[in-house]
Amino acid sequence: MSLFLFLSFVALLSALGVVLAKNPVHSVLFLILTFFTLSAHYLLLNAQFLAAVNIIVYAGAIMVLFLFVIMFLNLNQDTEPHKPMLAKVAATVSGGLLLLVMVAALRSVEPAGYNADKFDSQIGMVDRLGMVLFQQYSLPFELASVLLLAAMVGSVMLGKRETGERNF
Secondary structure, three states, X not given: OHHHHHHHHHHHHHHHHHHHOOOHHHHHHHHHHHHHHXXXXXXXXXXXXXXXXXXXXXXXXXXXXXXXXXXXXOOOOOOOOOOOHHHHHHHHHHHHHHHHHHHHHHOOOOOXXXXXXXXXXXXXXXXXXXXHHHHOOHHHHHHHHHHXXXXXXXXXXXXXXXXXXXXO
């Protein structure tokens, strides 16, 4: 229980760091820390596959993409336009309304207790996930693979240079 509370505390602090960091690179680093703490939560829930996928896909690939975009755009205070006060007030009001809706929606939720008789320790294992994926969801899995293949072919065709074309 204390490990869960510690990981939750670190996840909340790092999520706040994502939002409050002035430097976008620091914000991405805080987001990576948030992903690692969420992966540790997955490990506590006995979902090792989700923890590994979260680290590989999000903390690895997506964060490299975020850092690439941040470095490519070269954001700084001189090039970023100044936000008017009305936009800041509107953002604060909409965030407060979202918080109000979330509190109202979760107000009557009662957490379920732990039942040792019905606990299945194999629920997050890879073999169980594979059985469900390839038995019940085989058609969506194959359609997603065809979609990804079409996206890869399209990106290669878009990135292919024509003869005589120069890229700066």
